[in-house]
Amino acid sequence: MAQAVLVAVCWLTVLAVSPYRHVPAKVHDIALFVHLGSMVIGFGAVLTVDWFGLLWLAGRRTLADVLSTARGTHVPIWAGFAGLLASGALLGMPAGPKALAVLVIGINGVYAAVLLRELGRHPRPPTFLLVRAGLATTISQAAWWTALVLGYLNSRGR
Helix, strand or coil, X not given: CHHHHHHHHHHXXXXXXXXXXXXXXXXXXXXXXXXXXXXXXXXXXXXXXXXXXXXXXXXXXXXXXXXXXXXXXXXXXXHHHHHHHHHHHHHCCCCHHHHHXXXXXXXXXXXXXXXXHHHHCCCCCXXXXXXXXXXXXXXXXXXHHHHHHHHHHHHCCC
């Protein structure tokens, strides 16, 4: 619960300071580069985990492989998310739906970490845990893609 509160506080901080940030063009360009790099790092790591999950569903990997991959990508996912928040504070106020998608990414990421620990406790996880993991994965993908698309459209002035 403390991690979810921390995510929400960080998110609220970005929303609170971003409207008041008027940065020089060079700083904006650097923040944009960091933002894009953070997206690559965080979302790329998420896609890696989800790819291993699909391989498991296809019978080409074990669940242990998926869980190991998820544990190994934990730091890049959160580093990417933190980089997105930090750089986003310098890029200006995000559009409402994009800001909400970012919050969902963070809160769902905390939930996914809890599920990862629970899944790791069972040699053969119960169906209800696998269903919860599938829902968390679906929410994650929807939120990351929503933030990506809305960020792109916002950068294009639409």
